[in-house]
Structures are given as structure tokens and as C-alpha cells.
Amino acid sequence: MKAIPMLKMSISMTIFGSIGFFSIKTGLPSFELVFVRCICATLFLSLCWVLSGQSKKEKWNKREVVQIVACGIFLVFNWVFLFKAFEMMSVTVAISIYHLAPVLVLLIGSVIFKEKLTVLSFLSIVICFIGTLLIIGINNNTSLHELLSSGIIWALLAALFYAFTTLLGKGIKHTSAYAMTFLQTFLGIIILMPFVDFDSFTGLTQNNWIAITATGLVHTGLVYYLFFDSLRYLPTKIISALVFLDPGVAILLDTLFTGFRPTFIQILGIVLIFSGMAFSLKKPKTIQVELSENYGAKNA
8 A cells, every 4th residue: 555655755855945944044054954864874774674573684785885884974975955045045045955855866867877858958948057057046147156155066066966966876786774864974984084073062042952862863764764654665657756845845934934035936947947847857757767766865
């Protein structure tokens, strides 16, 4: 019965859609916030891994472990760049640009795997490119400094690194989702440890700590558990459709609670980006399956 897996996937995508709103409330810079996420995800999912009995059945493959570690590096910096974008620009704009990832998967995958782009795939890339130009408000008076300081670079890097994570994750079949995520988030703790400013955790308010706890346990641990637990029971087309709950919730919260009011041009850009994304999820089939299976695990 697909009703329960669909409900779990819907809940996970809906919760993750609010991560931008909560990240702003934490009062933590991007490195420190991702560090907390990695700790919470490692503890929560390793517990699920053990309690589910999957840890005893795990089949370790040396090649896959190396592949997972490489994916983990890209995934961690994907998170860092995304939260950095949230610090510098509207959640709506950042999340819209971040969701260029599926289109980047098509573009990069066509080069790396020599997979021919269909007319529909090429059209999706063009549509998303135009949408990006509209949403960031590029005009004749926009200087390079203004563009770099707007946060657009961080959002694009987040999308790019997530595309790398998705493509590098192609072919991982023997390692369970729990083991894979455990390795990636534990690696994140090690990578980020030297860069974390622990003084950032002093002077935080009770509301800050509530947001930090929610971001770590709920948006990372619980979301990953619900996502991975439902993933195996759902067909690709349903997963692809439910992915849109994430940006939908993010944009709704940004509009209702932070007072963001997109211009008509930005609204048009948002529509174009998600229209292009919808096209990209249809073809090519070989990339679509991998993208759909990895897409909800964003970055976090």
C-alpha cells in the first residue's frame, strides 16, 4: 500500500521546506549550523540503522565506500553553501536557484556520461537559465560587486555541489541508505571541526536553541528517516512530484512570515525555473531515476 509511504514522503518534503525559515532563526553562521546538522544526523540515523537491524546485514564494498565518501564531501559543502545563501538573500530566491540542481544534473551528466540531451531536456535548461536571470534581477545597472554580494554565487554553488553529489552517487547499490548517510554526515563532522567557531554558540537565546534543535533533529534526523523509509516503496514519478512540496513550503513561509514580496519579474522567474525543473524530471530516464532517489536527501 503506497498511502503510508506517500504520507511519509510528503511530511519529509514539507518539513524540509521550512529549513530556510528555521535556519535564519538559529542565529548561527552556515559552517556552525551544518556542523550541528551533521552531529544530529549521525546520531539519529545511526540509531535507526542499528535498531532496524540493517547494520548487521550491511554489505560493504570498498569501491562504494570511496564513492560515498566523495559524495559526502560534496554534500556537506552543498549544505554550507545553501545556508550561506539563506544568510545573504531571500529564502524564496535562494531555494528557487538551488532547485536548478536537476537541470545541472542533466547538463553535467550529458558531458560526463556522454548521454545525448533530448529537445525537452535542452528546452528545460534554456527555460531555467532565463528564469534565473529574471529572479536575481540582473539589469544594465547591476555591477559585479552587487551580483557577488547578493548571495547568488552561494545559491548556484549549492545547486552545483548537489548536482555533483547526485551524479557521483550513481551506481551505489550494495550499501544501505542509513549506512551511506552515516558515513557522509560523520565525515562532515570531521571536515567542519577545524572551521567551526564554537564562540558562535555562546550568547544564543532560548528561541535560537529551539530553532537549532529543530534544524538538527527534525529537519535532518527525522526528515532523513522518513525520506529513506518511504523511498523504496514509491515509484519515480510520485517522488518527482512530491519534491515540489519542498520549495512550495519554503516560498509560502518566506512570503507569510518574513515579509518577502517578489516582483512580477521574480515571480515569472520562479515559474520558469520550476517549469524547467518539471521538464528535466521527465527525461532522460537513466538520470531521472538517480535524481529522484537522491533529491530529497538535501540537501537536506
